[in-house]
Structures are given as structure tokens and as C-alpha cells.
Amino acid sequence: xxxxxxxxxxxxxxxxxxxxxxxxxxxxxxxxxxxxxxxxxxxxxxxxxxxxxxxxxxxxxxxxxxxxxxxxxxxxxxxxxxxxxxxxxxxxxxxxxxxxxxxxxxxxxxxxxxxxxxxxxxxxxxxxxxxxxxxxxxxxxxxxxxxxxxxxxxxxxxxxxxxxxxxxxxxxxxxxxxxxxxxxxxxxxxxxxxxxxxxxxxxxx
Amino acid sequence: xxxxxxxxxxxxxxxxxxxxxxxxxxxxxxxxxxxxxxxxxxxxxxxxxxxxxxxxxxxxxxxxxxxxxxxxxxxxxxxxxxxxxxxxxxxxxxxxxxxxxxxxxxxxxxxxxxxxxxxxxxxxxxxxxxxxxxxxxxxxxxxxxxxxxxxxxxxxxxxxxxxxxxxxxxxxxxxxxxxxxxxxxxxxxxxxxxxxxxxxxxxxx
Numbered sequence: 289x290x291x292x293x294x295x296x297x298x299x300x301x302x303x304x305x306x307x308x309x310x311x312x313x314x315x316x317x318x319x320x321x322x323x324x325x326x327x328x329x330x331x332x333x334x335x336x337x338x339x340x341x342x343x344x345x346x347x348x349x350x351x352x353x354x355x356x357x358x359x360x361x362x363x364x365x366x367x368x369x370x371x372x373x374x375x376x377x378x379x380x381x382x383x384x385x386x387x388x389x390x391x392x393x394x395x396x397x398x399x400x401x402x403x404x405x406x407x408x409x410x411x412x413x414x415x416x417x418x419x420x421x422x423x424x425x426x427x428x429x430x431x432x433x434x435x436x437x438x439x440x441x442x443x444x445x446x447x448x449x450x451x452x453x454x455x456x457x458x459x460x461x462x463x464x465x466x467x468x469x470x471x472x473x474x475x476x477x478x479x480x481x482x483x484x485x486x487x488x489x490x491x492x493x
Numbered sequence: 494x495x496x497x498x499x500x501x502x503x504x505x506x507x508x509x510x511x512x513x514x515x516x517x518x519x520x521x522x523x524x525x526x527x528x529x530x531x532x533x534x535x536x537x538x539x540x541x542x543x544x545x546x547x548x549x550x551x552x553x554x555x556x557x558x559x560x561x562x563x564x565x566x567x568x569x570x571x572x573x574x575x576x577x578x579x580x581x582x583x584x585x586x587x588x589x590x591x592x593x594x595x596x597x598x599x600x601x602x603x604x605x606x607x608x609x610x611x612x613x614x615x616x617x618x619x620x621x622x623x624x625x626x627x628x629x630x631x632x633x634x635x636x637x638x639x640x641x642x643x644x645x646x647x648x649x650x651x652x653x654x655x656x657x658x659x660x661x662x663x664x665x666x667x668x669x670x671x672x673x674x675x676x677x678x679x680x681x682x683x684x685x686x687x688x689x690x691x692x693x694x695x696x697x698x
Contacts, residue, residue, distance in 0.1 A: 417670040462669045465622040470675035
């Protein structure tokens, strides 16, 4: 099998994780999603929860500190060049994602991996979109919350992912021109999304 | 074959027309690209060149008149409700695109067809992106102009298509979430784009 690093950006609740996991299983290559968070947590000395939260989502506090360039003195970790927390986590994520891409074929979900690896020719960048109602339904099923809470959860996560992506990349999150293949999982279904990714990367042959 | 209306949005110079033409030929269904312009020209009494230019591209004059809501009195055509030219052409295009979709399977290139037909369930919306260098190269080959002129031509067309799309739909042109499938023709090549559209719409089976 030729080397291929597949990055998957995704809106909240559209099955992006399942699609990435299935593609990785079908190809017998590693998946980096929660595992990436764990490694960054180990290397940085931050908790996995902090890395998950601040390494892909903008929050009011992180945005404020980005603007003011004030370091997070509350964290007992070494801060190179006085970087604010989202930038510090991004530095660890960028380093790790480049290492993983050097190492061999894999699937990387989220964390601006499409942008971080944009200059490499052995990568394939995917974005998964979906209808709000279907994404909210998936969140209701997974977390057992109300319909109104699920819609609010999905919209809030998308807004904060979009804002984080803009902060790190200075690009608009979810623009087709930044990816090789974008799929609507509501229209296509999870299984067909997997098949199309394999077909597009020639990994089905 | 089940009924399917395939709409194709595309950046300038990335082979979107060729992809649409080939998909239509493979499926034995009509292609509406220049043909759509011709029909709108016949119905409106405007020249085909005016429909082509003002029915997909914002120009300084059309934008200005959109803002000021001043009618194009220079045109000797009946103007319903005093609509400005881009809106008037859009009204004809919208009417025609809905008619074509009612009639049967077809491929429609450009003209905000994805937006016009967004509520229908028998449609499949595609967007084709591509790298600037490849798009400029295609324009050089087709029109025999200089590299600098080709890059400028491509960027100007994209800017004006984007602006027209925003004016008509109030959406951002090229956002993955507005389509079912987005393809990068630089990375995938024209032939693989065609195959993926057929696979995604189940038209390959």
C-alpha cells in the first residue's frame, strides 16, 4: 500500500469520528483522535481534558487571552516564549502531527491537521459536513439530552471549532477549496462516506 | 435509472464544465450550461452575452445598481417590479432551473442551482475546487494568454462569482456544508471526479 496520511475535519455530530475509525480499520493503519490528545497531554504536562478543550475549541477565556497575549500563569507547565494556552497546545499538536505524518500512513481527525500538513504531497484532506437535524439526533442518541440542548450543543461546538481554526490557520473552516474531498454524511450515509474516501485515495484498489 | 438532478458549482478553470459534460454523457441525460444561458436569453429578450455575464458574475455596475435599486432603463425589455438586471436574470434562471428539475434527470452547471433547488430531495449538489496554478494553466491552454493574465482572470472570475452567489443566496460560495460532495480536481483529476460523482449518486450501479 502506498503511504497516505488522511486528515478528517468534521462538524460536530456528523459521524466524522466513526468514518475516520472505519477508514483506519479498513486500511489497517493507526487512527489519531483521542490518542493524539493523550500524547499531547503526556508531553505537555497538561490534563487530557485541557488539551481536548483548548486544542480544538475557542473559549471566551482563551480568545481573550489570545487577544491580550497574557500567559496562563495558573498552569504549572513551562511556557516557551510566553505563549497563551491554545497556541502552546497547538505547538505540541503541530509537532506531533508532523512526526506522525513522517512515520507512516494514518488517519488524523481534527486539530487543523489539513492546514499543518498542507505542503505535503502524501496527504489527503477530507471534510465531513451534515444537516443540523441529523447531527443533533446523533448527539441525543449518544448523550441522552433534550432536542433543544442537542441543537445548541452542536451549534456551539461548530462555532468554537470554526473560531479556533480561524485563529490557528487564518482560513475559513469548512471551505471546500481547503480540502481534497468534502462529504455530506446526512445525504451519503456513513458507509458510503467510507467507500468514497477509499475510492478517492485509490485505497480501494 | 432513478431521477437525479446533479448541480455543479465550480471555481474558474478547474474543469467543472468538462466534468459536468462527461457525467451527463455517461448517464445519457441533458447538460445545462451554455444551453441554459441560451434559453434565458430567448425568454428574456436579452443577449446571450448579457445573460452569461450578468447571470453569474457581479460587476461593479451591477453591484452598484443592486445597492441603489435603480432599474436598467437602457435595456429595452420589460422589467417586472423594476428589478435590477442581475435579479431579473436570476428570476428567469430560477424559473427555468425549477422547470428543468421538474422535467427529469439532468446536470446543471453554475447559476446558484444548488441554492435554487435546495429543498428538493431528488437533487445532488457538487462543488469542484482546484489549485490556482492548475486552473491558470488550463486557462492559458484554452485562451492562449500569458501566465500573469491567466492568474488574474481566474481570480477575478472567482471573486465575481462569489460576490454574485452571495448577492443571490446570502450564503458563502464554496462552503462544504452547502453541497453533498466537493472535489479537488487538481488532486483527483477529471476522470476520478467523474467516477466519484457517479459513485456518490449511486449512478455507477
